[in-house]
Amino acid sequence: MTHSVKSNRQVLVVHKRIKQLIAVTFITVSGFAQQKQSEGSAATGGGGNAGAQPSPAVKAAPKAYKDIITAKAVSCTGLFIVHKVEDKIYFELPDSILNHDMLIISRLAKAGADMRSGSSMSGYAGDVLNESVVRFEKGPNNKLFIRDISYSERVKDTASDMYKAVMNSNIQPISLAFDIRATRKDSISGVQHTVIELTDIINGDNDLFFWGGSKGKFSVAGYQPDKSYLQYVKSFPINTEIRTVKTYMKVANNTANLFNGVLSTNTPAPKLVTVELNTSIVMLPEKPMQARYADDRVGYFSTSYTDFDANPQGVKRVSFAERWRLEPKKEDMQKYNRGELVEPVKPIVIYIDPETPAKWVPYLIQGINDWQVAFEKAGFKNAIIGKMAPTAAEDSTWSLEDARHSAIVYKPSAVPNASGPHIVDPRSGEVIETHINWYHNVMKLVHDWYFVQAAAVDTAARTMHFSDALMGQLIRFVSSHEVGHTLGLLHNFGSSSTTPVEKLRDKKWVEANGHTPSIMDYARFNYVAQPEDSISEKGLFPRIGEYDKWAIEWGYRLIPDVKTATEETPTLNKWIIARSADKRYWFGYERSEDDPRSQNEDLGDNAMKAGEYGIKNLKRIMTHLVEWTKEDNEGYDNLQNMHVQLFQQFNRYVGHVLKNIGGRYETFKSVEQPGPVYEAVPEAVQSEAMRFIHQNVFITPTWLLDKKILSYTGNYPMEIINALQDGAISKLLSSQTLSRLMNNESVNSKTYTALQFFNDLYKGVWSELETKAPIDVYRRNLQKLYIDRLSFYVKPPAGTTPLKSSEISAVGRAQLVMLRSKMRGALPVVQDTMTKYHLQDLIEKIDNTLSTK
Structure with a gap:
């Protein structure tokens, strides 16, 4: 349903090396599946502490593999070989996966009880918190880096001068740095392996691996390390999954009340919120799927980037349709x-x-x-x-x-x-x-x-x-x-x-x-x-x-x-x-x-x-709403809800019609297709729309005001009708609608014009000025809305931005002058007292609007 629809877009894919990986095993805090590692050559020397901050000093060489991955290690193989050595977690990366694109995706595995509002669509188990494309790469001084990769700007020809220029202006940031704790050469494949420690990253509050920028959405801060822990790590052939329990402080209003975990003055007492987070590290395919360019004539979500190759004399925004990889055998x-x-x-x-x-x-x-x-x-x-x-x-x-x-x-x-x-x-x-x-x-x-x-x-x-x-x-x-x-x-x-x-x-x-x-x-x-x-x-x-x-x-x-x-x-x-x-x-x-x-x-x-x-x-x-919503031993909540739903459905029909007035058709085409892309809605259709609004909105829809239903629900009839008519008048007399009528007319004089529009509107809203009939309370409210809207264009209230189009102001002034004249002519023959009071009030409103004082 959600129009949305597109949220949390990323990927994971099969890497060709997975055929060489052994069956998946599991790592948990309470016990790891034991797996013996093949022995290989290892460099000797001292090692540094794992962490996210690079040290400017040159580090000593990594330690011997057996000194880091000791006999106490419990290990499993997957995308990474993951080792638990007592309370430390190590990742062992073969060189074959270095410099390859991977995704880091963090999700709420279990949500905190009080971390969302009742109407929120986010903050539930399974929701994505953060997505990043990364690469592991070796650096100097016995370091292994994680770079945060962006594909927002691209050049296909890596040998071109343009490629070099784009790369010079798009260096990918180093988000994390680790000391290389040990190395190992696999005795079977001959591939070199690098060991890094992730204990501090997993037990900490690192944005790349966990929340990204999502904390502010839920007003959480003030990480509580003593109330947080690792649940498990699972490694699969193309992905490694990390499950953690993390606790934070949550402020009732917003995270602006927390700075570095310290409460500001007059801040509501914080609550503790505990969540379970799942972090996926996923290998993207070595060879990306063949892309398909998105097209406005077929509705696909798209992934976009700036292409410096597509236009030799400029740049072009290129979009790929988002599709699953389906291939025949x-x-x-x-x-x-x-x-x-x-x-x-x-x-x-x-x-x-x-x-x-x-x-x-x-x-x-x-x-x-x-x-x-x-x-x-x-x-x-x-x-x-x-x-x-x-x-x-x-x-x-x-x-x-x-x-x-x-x-x-x-x-x-x-x-x-x-x-x-x-x-x-x-x-x-x-x-x-x-x-x-x-x-x-x-x-x-x-x-x-x-x-x-x-x-x-x-x-x-x-x-x-x-x-x-x-x-x-x-x-x-x-x-x-x-x-x-x-x-x-x-x-x-x-x-x-x-x-x-x-x-x-x-x-x-x-x-x-x-x-x-x-x-x-x-x-x-x-x-x-x-x-x-x-x-x-x-x-x-x-x-x-x-x-x-x-x-x-x-x-x-x-x-x-x-x-x-x-x-x-x-x-x-x-x-x-x-x-x-x-x-x-x-x-x-x-x-x-x-x-x-x-x-x-x-x-x-x-x-x-x-x-x-x-x-x-x-x-x-x-006519059957009371009967069809009735439930034994219940009140009238069902009736109240469905009466509102019925009104909203009616209001949708009105909205569908209103969009025709001042509208234009938009039909995307390539240059090979004949005919215009943009066309004003035909005059006859717009006139028909105005008649519908007159008959179903301006003529009070009293069928909505069933007295029996209102006696059970307590809804006020004037509020129901006012909401309907206010919405219609606001749409019809919006600057958007009036501007579009005038723009369409400037392109095609045979279209529905602003003057036709106001003539039709007058017939629908002000018919009593011609018939001299009494104006009931619903119509009086409608006419007040009309005058208030036009007055806004002629004399905008202090502090509001004046309209860019002087045409709208001019037409609005002319309509007010005409209406004042009609009202003055009707007053002497009007018999209904409330109608007289109403017209006198409107004349005074118009006088105030047109006054130069």
Whole structure:
């Protein structure tokens, strides 16, 4: 759900040397698996203390290996050979992994009880705290360094002068330095090994290995070493995992009240917070995956950098689409190129957290496996697999913290949401690992959505507790959506706009095709369907659609005989152009401010028609709201909540319509595609939108004000209507809307003009000035909002920034002058006392605004 969506992006990958590594064993504080080391030559001499601070003095030579890794050592082999010698921890690094890119990823393994607020989406087990690309390298004076690597600026040609210039301005910082404690030459492979001590790093509070910059988010500081300890280190073939328990002080307000662990004056008493942290050190692939350039016409998360090669007369910002590495087996490559489905060398496997309630596990797995049909379009079968995490009896080595494993992580949280982050190799955009966040209270979110959007047509939705079967299907849909994010897909907020509204009521068509071509849209359920349409859940629920299959094909299908991302680009462009004639393959960016086709929570190709159908269903639900929210021995909290949810749904329909006014369509194209990229929303559509607002917002929607419901909930009717109308007027008379109307008119005089807009607005807001009818309390409030907004543009309050556009001020002044004249003309014939008082008050407000004093 979370639009987000993209958080915590990095990577881990297979290194070719892992075939030489032995089976994984475990290291814990209480006991290490014993493993005898092969003997080899070792240098002799004194050694220094391990630590993070380099010494300027020349250190003595490392000690003999047997003097550091003594007979008391308990050791295991993986990415590093890790030794525990009494209370000391040593890493033994073969030279073969020096100067190779690695990731350090730190996560909350167990969160502190009081480290987050109740509404926070962060601070839960599994959350990523810090991500860094690093390299281990040898330095002078018997030192081994860790460099913090950035790929924000790149030059491909390492022999060019430009490469040297860029490198001279981008030296990578040395973040940590260690004394080399011993060396060893492996008697079998002949590879030289270097031993460093990490005791102080692991037992300390180092940002690179643990929090990074995340402490401030949770207001923790004042590390408590006496209340912190190492739990274990586990080493796997391509990664090493460190689990620590750490305790800090937490200040109620913010960490600004703590400086070097000392409390400032008047600071609230701190609390202690203890967390378990998991740190993964992961080898990135020696050869990065072949990248694929991102394209605005297909929605993928992207990894970006500045390329000094791409433009010989400047620089270019280059973005790689974020994708998992899927490759056919060598023996299947010819089949794949012929168009036959083949299994990938390494499928995408996503496990279900063992702590997940068992009854929801099958639905989460199905949500993952639903994507298999999309990968078949890219030439792969069984490319993505959801499965339950193995039990300890089935696999004692499996761990949720093992960075090789992807999972949906269950979080016992009141947060009504879910999110699909993933970890990415910044060199290529390759995704290999994800921890999808599954917050427990997402079930309330989907319940409330389905109730207000589908209860009019689905009897199963007319209750506060859905059946497990219905809730399971809702969970499945959310699972599919979040998995789509981990596969690299952005939200496609434009997808639902490609479906004609009337097709949403066509039972045969909508059940066959779905109400939106993309599950990555925020088009939850088919709220357009009417009871008489008899549409089943198949036509109400979202599903993997045509766009999703196309996007996976574009991102994952391999192109034969190409070796670089640049060589792929012409073919990929042709694919997009070939699909562009069919609107159902269109991608609408979620952050498009102007395009009314790209909105969340909307349906259909006409927001006004869809909204009218949606309102009909809301009115049906309103008449049964008391009955459908009732629970024995309970109060009216359910009724209160669902009345608010119903109002918010209505407000969404209004918002969908409002975006058409002053809007413009944004259709990304390459130069090979004809037609404009930007077009103003047609005049007829904007006029239709204004009529909708007049009929459903400016004419008071009294159907929202059911007296029986208000008597149970205590909600005030004027507050409900005022919130609705204030939102509409604020949007219509925003400087953004007015500026866009004027800008569109400057490009095309036949578009919907600012004067047409104000004429239509006058008819909707001020009709009583023409009919001389009494103005009720709701309309009086609406008209006050109108005057206040225009007055703001004509005479901004002291301390506010004046508008850059004098046109808006001029139009606002003209409207106020006209309205004052109309009000003065109406006053002599108005009979209603409150209407008279209201008009007199508004005239005085306008006089004050137009006054030069």
